[in-house]
Amino acid sequence: MIRPVASRPRVLLVDTTVLYSAIVYKGLENKVLFSGDYIFVTTDFVISEIQRVIIAKRGLSRQEARKMISFIPVVVASSDFTQEKLKEADELIGKRDRSDVPLVALALTIPGHDGIWSTDKDFEVVRGRFKVWKTRELLKE
Amino acid sequence: MGSKLLLNLPDKDSERIEMLVEAGEYASKSEFIRFAIKRTLYSEERMGELKAITSKLQKQTKSRKQVKEEIEWAKGGTRKAVAEMLKQ
Numbered sequence: 001m002i003r004p005v006a007s008r009p010r011v012l013l014v015d016t017t018v019l020y021s022a023i024v025y026k027g028l029e030n031k032v033l034f035s036g037d038y039i040f041v042t043t044d045f046v047i048s049e050i051q052r053v054i055i056a057k058r059g060l061s062r063q064e065a066r067k068m069i070s071f072i073p074v075v076v077a078s079s080d081f082t083q084e085k086l087k088e089a090d091e092l093i094g095k096r097d098r099s100d101v102p103l104v105a106l107a108l109t110i111p112g113h114d115g116i117w118s119t120d121k122d123f124e125v126v127r128g129r130f131k132v133w134k135t136r137e138l139l140k141e
Numbered sequence: 142m143g144s145k146l147l148l149n150l151p152d153k154d155s156e157r158i159e160m161l162v163e164a165g166e167y168a169s170k171s172e173f174i175r176f177a178i179k180r181t182l183y184s185e186e187r188m189g190e191l192k193a194i195t196s197k198l199q200k201q202t203k204s205r206k207q208v209k210e211e212i213e214w215a216k217g218g219t220r221k222a223v224a225e226m227l228k229q
Binding site: 064 | 187188190217
């Protein structure tokens with residue numbers, strides 16, 4: 001069945017730098033994440049990184065961390081979903097930073113997304129392949 | 142017994158709700174509105190809890206530098222995991 005929908009919101013793939021900043025810092029990233037203007041997708045690696053750091057460095061209990069993560073408006077893709085594109089992603093960005101490989105694999109896996117939202121300079125190397133959004137650009141949209 | 146609400150909706154929204162009712166997604170326009178209200182209240186409740194936790198975290202943040210260092214620390218685990226996955 002075809003549902004009547006309004007214009008499609010942008011689908012952005014979000015990395016740890018902006019997602020973690022949006023949670024722990026009341027700045028521009030926080031405004032974008034909770035604007036309701038975008039659909040955000042990330043990897044389970046990003047979620048694990050955030051969970052690890054808020055438990056180890058910020059003293060949240062495991063239960064609090066899990067609860068908080070479940071409330072963040074982000075769709076999480078499992079690493080199984082991006083497994084096939086992992087090597088290709090490693091060739092694209094692995095030399096700059098291996099921790100960014102899963103998000104690039106996600107970008108190669110999801111069809112029709114609108115780019116990556118990150119302030120990490122390492123993503124410059126995939127600019128020719130995907131649109132890489134800076135936070136201020138999203139606020140101007 | 143619940144309370145009754147009189148709503149003024151833009152024609153465009155009202156037509157879209159009617160289309161969903163005609164398509165059998167909702168039994169009536171009232172059911173759609175009840176569902177929308179329940180979902181919004183649930184979402185507000187979750188957002189309230191999320192704000193309480195993030196505000197606690199934001200109070201602990203001293204600087205952008207601290208945030209960057211914590212991210213770098215967290216990424217170490219991913220680098221190891223990705224390297225392992227690529228070996229397989």
